[in-house]
Amino acid sequence: MISVKEALETVLNSTQNFGIEEIPFLKSVGRILKEEIVADRDFPPFNRVAMDGIAIDFDAFQNGQRAFTIEGIQPAGSPQITLQNPKNCVEVMTGAVLPKNTNVVVRYEDVSLQNGIATININEVKDQQNIHIQGKDRKSGDVLINKNTIISASEIGVLATVGKSTIKVAKPPKVMIISTGDELVGVNEVPEAHQIRRSNIFTLVSLLERLKIPSETAHITDDKPILKSKIENYLQTYDVLLFSGAVSKGKFDFLPEVFEELGVEKLFHKVAQRPGKPFWFGRKSILVTSDEQATKTKKFNIKRQAVIFAFPGNPISTFVNCLAYFCAWYYKSVGVNEPVATAILDADITFKPNLAYFLQVKLTYRLGQLVATPVTGNGSGDLASLVNADAFIQLPKDKIHFKKGEIYPVLKYRN
Amino acid sequence: MISVKEALETVLNSTQNFGIEEIPFLKSVGRILKEEIVADRDFPPFNRVAMDGIAIDFDAFQNGQRAFTIEGIQPAGSPQITLQNPKNCVEVMTGAVLPKNTNVVVRYEDVSLQNGIATININEVKDQQNIHIQGKDRKSGDVLINKNTIISASEIGVLATVGKSTIKVAKPPKVMIISTGDELVGVNEVPEAHQIRRSNIFTLVSLLERLKIPSETAHITDDKPILKSKIENYLQTYDVLLFSGAVSKGKFDFLPEVFEELGVEKLFHKVAQRPGKPFWFGRKSILVTSDEQATKTKKFNIKRQAVIFAFPGNPISTFVNCLAYFCAWYYKSVGVNEPVATAILDADITFKPNLAYFLQVKLTYRLGQLVATPVTGNGSGDLASLVNADAFIQLPKDKIHFKKGEIYPVLKYRN
Numbered sequence: 001m002i003s004v005k006e007a008l009e010t011v012l013n014s015t016q017n018f019g020i021e022e023i024p025f026l027k028s029v030g031r032i033l034k035e036e037i038v039a040d041r042d043f044p045p046f047n048r049v050a051m052d053g054i055a056i057d058f059d060a061f062q063n064g065q066r067a068f069t070i071e072g073i074q075p076a077g078s079p080q081i082t083l084q085n086p087k088n089c090v091e092v093m094t095g096a097v098l099p100k101n102t103n104v105v106v107r108y109e110d111v112s113l114q115n116g117i118a119t120i121n122i123n124e125v126k127d128q129q130n131i132h133i134q135g136k137d138r139k140s141g142d143v144l145i146n147k148n149t150i151i152s153a154s155e156i157g158v159l160a161t162v163g164k165s166t167i168k169v170a171k172p173p174k175v176m177i178i179s180t181g182d183e184l185v186g187v188n189e190v191p192e193a194h195q196i197r198r199s200n201i202f203t204l205v206s207l208l209e210r211l212k213i214p215s216e217t218a219h220i221t222d223d224k225p226i227l228k229s230k231i232e233n234y235l236q237t238y239d240v241l242l243f244s245g246a247v248s249k250g251k252f253d254f255l256p257e258v259f260e261e262l263g264v265e266k267l268f269h270k271v272a273q274r275p276g277k278p279f280w281f282g283r284k285s286i287l288v289t290s291d292e293q294a295t296k297t298k299k300f301n302i303k304r305q306a307v308i309f310a311f312p313g314n315p316i317s318t319f320v321n322c323l324a325y326f327c328a329w330y331y332k333s334v335g336v337n338e339p340v341a342t343a344i345l346d347a348d349i350t351f352k353p354n355l356a357y358f359l360q361v362k363l364t365y366r367l368g369q370l371v372a373t374p375v376t377g378n379g380s381g382d383l384a385s386l387v388n389a390d391a392f393i394q395l396p397k398d399k400i401h402f403k404k405g406e407i408y409p410v411l412k413y414r415n
Numbered sequence: 416m417i418s419v420k421e422a423l424e425t426v427l428n429s430t431q432n433f434g435i436e437e438i439p440f441l442k443s444v445g446r447i448l449k450e451e452i453v454a455d456r457d458f459p460p461f462n463r464v465a466m467d468g469i470a471i472d473f474d475a476f477q478n479g480q481r482a483f484t485i486e487g488i489q490p491a492g493s494p495q496i497t498l499q500n501p502k503n504c505v506e507v508m509t510g511a512v513l514p515k516n517t518n519v520v521v522r523y524e525d526v527s528l529q530n531g532i533a534t535i536n537i538n539e540v541k542d543q544q545n546i547h548i549q550g551k552d553r554k555s556g557d558v559l560i561n562k563n564t565i566i567s568a569s570e571i572g573v574l575a576t577v578g579k580s581t582i583k584v585a586k587p588p589k590v591m592i593i594s595t596g597d598e599l600v601g602v603n604e605v606p607e608a609h610q611i612r613r614s615n616i617f618t619l620v621s622l623l624e625r626l627k628i629p630s631e632t633a634h635i636t637d638d639k640p641i642l643k644s645k646i647e648n649y650l651q652t653y654d655v656l657l658f659s660g661a662v663s664k665g666k667f668d669f670l671p672e673v674f675e676e677l678g679v680e681k682l683f684h685k686v687a688q689r690p691g692k693p694f695w696f697g698r699k700s701i702l703v704t705s706d707e708q709a710t711k712t713k714k715f716n717i718k719r720q721a722v723i724f725a726f727p728g729n730p731i732s733t734f735v736n737c738l739a740y741f742c743a744w745y746y747k748s749v750g751v752n753e754p755v756a757t758a759i760l761d762a763d764i765t766f767k768p769n770l771a772y773f774l775q776v777k778l779t780y781r782l783g784q785l786v787a788t789p790v791t792g793n794g795s796g797d798l799a800s801l802v803n804a805d806a807f808i809q810l811p812k813d814k815i816h817f818k819k820g821e822i823y824p825v826l827k828y829r830n
Contacts, residue, residue, distance in 0.1 A: 025602070029621050043799055046608060050796065052665040075637070075667055077597030079609050093665040095598050095728065097609045108664045137797045144799045152829050153621035154801035157730055160614035161798060165602045182492030183510050187440070187580045193461060194494050194512045199575035206444050206568035222490070249523045250467035250508040252490055313510065315572055344783035368759035368822040369784050381465065382552045383576060384458055384559045386569035407783040414567050415830050 003397065004324070004356040007271040007281070011325045014267065014283050014307050015333040018239060021171045025159040028151045030212040032170040032334045037145035037155075040162045042135035047098040049074070051130040054089040054111055054118045055102035058127045067119045074099045089118050098131055105130035148335040170334040173239035175215040177204045178231075180246040180255070181313055182222045199383065200244040200311075200318045207322050207413070211330055215242075222252040232262055235284055235306045242326065245313025248278040255310050256280055264308055272397055273356040275380035276317040279325070280310035314380035320358045320392050323411040343372035343393060343410045349402040356397045360389035363412065372410060390414045418812065419739070419771040422686040422696070426740045429682065429698050429722050430748040433654060436586045440574040443566045445627040447585040447749045452560035452570075455577045457550035462513040464489070466545040469504040469526055469533045470517035473542045482534045489514050504533050513546055520545035563750040585749040588654035590630040592619045593646075595661040595670070596728055597637045614798065615659040615726075615733045622737050622828070626745055630657075637667040647677055650699055650721045657741065660728025663693045670725050671695055679723055687812055688771040690795035691732040694740070695725035729795035735773045735807050738826040758787035758808060758825045764817040771812045775804040778827065787825060805829045 002010075020034045049055065056068055068089035074081050076095035083090055083101040090099045098105070104125050112119045138144060144158050151159075151169075159167060184198045185191050201217045208215045218234075220227050227246075234241055246255040247269070256269060264284040271279050286304050309326050311318040331338045343363060351357045361372035372393045377385030391412040395402050402408075417425075435449045464470065471483055483504035489496050491510035498505055498516040505514045513520070522545060525537045553559060559573050566574075566584070574582060599613045600606050616632045623630050633649075635642050642661075649656055661670040662684070671684060679699040686694050701719050724741055726733040746753045758778060766772045776787035787808045792800030806827040810817050817823075 026617055026620065029624060039799075041606075044796065045606070045611060048796070050794070052663055052668070073666065075597065076665075077599070077610060077637070079607070091666065093667060094663060095596055095611075095660075132794070132796050137793050138799050145802050149802070150829070153618050153625065154734070154804070154828060156621040157614040157618035157734070157798050158802055160602045160617045161612050163602055163605070163612055181510055182490065184492070187575045187578055190578070191456075191460070192494070195492060196460060196510075197576050197578055199572040202441055202575045203568050203572035205441065206571040209444060210568065222492070245510075248467055248509055250491075251488065251506065252508060253467070319569070319572070339780060341780045342783050365754060365756045365785065368757050368786075370780065371783075378552045379465070379547070381459065381463065381547050383572050384454075384553050387560050387564075387573055389569075413569060414565070 001270045001272045002268050004271055004273050004394075007268055007279070008325065008328060010267050011281060011329050012332050014305070015329055016239070016305055018173050018333065019171045020168050022166050022168050025156065025164055025167050028159075028167055028169055029153065029156065031151050032336055033145060033147060033149045033151055033155070033167065034170050035168040036143050036147050037159060037162060037164060037167075039138045039140050039142045039144055042140050043138035044132050044134055044136065046080070047134050048132040049092040049094055049096045049098055049105055049130070050132045051105055051107040052094050053092060053105050053107040053130065055083070055092045055099050055105050056089045057083065057086040057102055058104045058125070060087055061104065061120070061125055067117050070116050070118055091118075103128055103131070150336060172213040173330070173333070174237065175208060175213060175240045175242060176234050176238040177201045177215050177217045177242045178234070179217070179219045179244050180222055180227070182252070184219065200313065200315055203315065203319055204242055204244065204322055207319070207327070211327065213330065222246065222254065224254045224258060227254055228258045228261060231258060235262065235264075235286060239304070239306060241306065241308045242322070243308065243310040244318045247280045247310045247312055259308060259310070272354070273358060274353060275314060275358065276312055276321040277355070278312040279321050281308065281325070283307045312380075315383035316360070316377070316380040316386065319386060320411070323392065323413060324358070340409050341370065341412055342407050343370040343391070345393060345402060345404055345406050345408060346371050346373040348404050349374060349395065350400060351395060351402070352400055354397050357395040358392040358411070359395055360385060361391050361393045361410065362388065363390045363410065370410070416685045416687045417683050419686055419688050419809075422683055422694070423740065423743060425682050426696060426744050427747050429720070430744055431654070431720055433588050433748065434586045435583050437581050437583050440571065440579055440582050443574075443582055443584055444568065444571065446566050447751055448560060448562060448564045448566055448570070448582065449585050450583040451558050451562050452574060452577060452579060452582075454553045454555050454557045454559055457555050458553035459547050459549060459551070461495070462549050463547040464507040464509055464511045464513055464520055464545070465547045466520055466522040467509050468507060468520050468522040468545065470498070470507045470514050470520050471504045472498065472501040472517055473519045473540070475502055476519065476535070476540055482532050485531050485533055506533075518543055518546070565751060587628040588745070588748070589652065590623060590628055590655045590657060591649050591653040592616045592630050592632045592657045593649070594632070594634045594659050595637055595642070597667070599634065615728065615730055618730065618734055619657055619659065619737055622734070622742070626742065628745065637661065637669065639669045639673060642669055643673045643676060646673060650677065650679075650701060654719070654721060656721065656723045657737070658723065658725040659733045662695045662725045662727055674723060674725070687769070688773060689768060690729060690773065691727060691736045691739075692770070693727040694736050696723065696740070698722045727795075730798035731775075731792070731795040731801065734801060734828075735826070738807065738828060739773070755824050756785065756827055757822050758785040758806070760808060760817055760819055760821050760823060761786050761788040763819050764789060764810065765815060766810060766817070767815055769812050772810040773807040773826070774810055775800060776806050776808045776825065777803065778805045778825065785825070
């Protein structure tokens with residue numbers, strides 16, 4: 001049985017590139033940017049008026065002049081005008097181009113206006129005050145957003161400013177989420193006494209939706225030939241198969257056998273952790289015939305890889321393994337370095353088995369610290385306990401007593 | 416000029432209830448639950464086998480018996496069978512109903528199977544071991560998810576389990592986002608030398624999308640009669656108008672006058688903060704005629720409220736005010752108590768103006784602490800600097816020197 005660290009390394013060695021697609025910028029929040037965004041002009045693109053007021057020539061003020069005849073108005077959105085007489089002024093609005101021959105803006109708060117004359121009521125101004133100088137923030141050609149950035153609202157504003165109405169983002173993998181287990185019925189069905197409703201596949205859909213990965217779902221009955229034939233088909237179509245259930249020691253836990261018979265390379269089965277121990281992970285290289293090739297030569301020439309994450313069917317096991325392994329795999333596949341959050345354990349914990357322990361915790365911000373308070377659950381089947389927590393804190397194996405105040409990594413599942 | 420605290424209190428006194436809508440559960444991540452979700456059955460709904468293995472009668476084992484004839488199999492998803500002879504056993508699978516007359520499950524790892532006989536290889540078992548007892552996690556009728564919960568993947572699993580294929584969630588307000596400023600052109604246009612592209616409205620759309628609030632956008636030219644007529648119409652249709660620009664001292668900053676002429680109650684204009692000082696906030700009660708009433712009596716009888724958040728047009732000002740005021744207003748309107756995150760300032764900061772200072776910071780988790788490193792920007796017009804930060808740290812007014820290690824609230828805009 002391998003360790004969590006080894007399992008994660010193995011998973012991260014099976015990442016792949018799913019290519020790039022171009023989408024409207026306004027649909028891109030949460031997606032991974034796959035091009036550098038550069039400034040198409042200087043930022044700001046002109047000497048920009050930064051306060052409403054009057055624009056003057058600095059020398060006139062320095063020579064003691066305080067009253068300025070208003071020559072004109074420079075609103076935002078109008079072409080630059082020119083101050084004709086250096087002893088006059090122009091009224092200027094925030095966002096406007098600074099008029100030619102001016103180099104100081106005095107805000108309305110410091111000016112009296114009367115009969116077409118603006119009188120400045122302060123005795124000190126600075127050269128270039130209240131002017132946002134062309135190119136001060138960024139120069140034309142500067143990189144504004146790096147490749148592999150996760151796009152948020154702040155990037156959206158920059159994309160709009162540089163006119164990127166469509167952008168290149170990472171194409172998500174094609175994912176099929178499959179539940180097994182004959183005890184499962186649909187959400188709209190009324191279960192018999194011995195049945196329960198399907199839930200894990202919907203949890204997985206939602207966890208992937210958080211990463212902006214669309215997915216499809218299917219349920220396969222615990223019947224080996226049916227499992228085999230369906231999985232064979234899915235391997236041809238999807239980049240990732242996520243399973244929940246049928247990987248443990250039960251008489252109807254057919255998945256490991258089926259994977260083997262289908263030529264899927266087993267990379268590991270079982271990880272020294274609780275919950276989620278019976279996790280099975282593998283991959284298969286798929287030879288695909290391009291349409292043209294197939295007709296002409298019958299030769300296979302395109303090779304792609306499908307990966308299989310087969311999680312144990314208990315709800316907490318499926319949930320934590322998706323967070324710990326699938327999410328990490330996805331981020332590496334698309335080129336993102338997700339920083340690991342750490343939190344401070346808020347209670348003493350004793351855990352005897354020699355397994356890594358993913359403990360459910362409620363996170364709170366307390367004076368700049370992220371504090372993890374353990375949530376009492378009844379084991380890996382206690383689905384409802386997930387609702388009372390925000391994250392899993394990852395307590396290492398080879399240690400039994402964990403003390404309040406110690407710091408460990410956390411896997412968060414709320415914002 | 417009022418303080419940030421007073422401004423926020425005023426905004427939070429203008430919250431309102433936008434009602435409830437019923438949506439498919441799988442579309443509800445990020446939405447606010449508006450009903451209690453109760454267990455439709457016990458959790459688990461039956462004595463559930465928790466390990467693959469054999470089920471026996473505890474007394475037989477206690478009496479020294481170790482070899483048990485296998486009477487049958489109890490797979491998951493099959494109706495409960497009965498152990499006929501208390502000296503025999505039943506093979507049982509994880510997720511199955513525990514067979515009648517059994518009360519202990521011994522996992523396959525501790526059993527040898529040969530010729531229809533299961534021999535137990537351990538000398539100690541506990542009564543009820545490896546059985547997830549009916550109702551242990553939750554009892555039928557227990558509240559599983561509280562009203563006003565923000566739905567995440569963990570709630571989705573619970574909703575599926577209890578058969579809630581549709582759920583009641585808070586209806587979002589109807590929001591119109593309006594840009595002003597004649598210097599603005601569309602994202603697809605090539606700006607003239609004195610123009611820039613619209614960006615704030617798209618930033619706002621994306622910030623609202625994070626809250627799952629759909630919105631519409633419009634641009635209005637800096638022309639007072641046009642502004643007035645369009646805003647009058649929007650007030651009839653929308654619950655919230657978000658403006659960017661035209662609230663400062665410029666000759667074309669018509670919004671405050673237009674609001675006054677339209678009978679919008681000004682609650683405040685200008686907040687002692689940087690950036691974002693010229694923020695204008697107000698509300699208007701709208702009398703609406705119901706269709707039936709209108710025909711019969713011509714009487715107005717439905718009263719609703721529209722609120723106006725008019726943010727200054729500088730990109731950082733619009734952004735921070737949306738986070739600080741609109742988001743807080745929305746959460747209170749829909750009944751959510753969003754906890755305030757705090758972070759530890761990672762550098763000495765001096766800020767002389769007697770204003771609250773929303774400083775851009777990059778957040779990092781460092782040994783369980785959330786550390787805020789200031790990001791150098793060039794003022795409220797420096798849109799590109801938002802990309803290098805994750806949050807604003809809120810430094811209070813009436814203080815000039817802020818020391819490394821001090822703790823202040825943060826407004827985060829990334830996950």
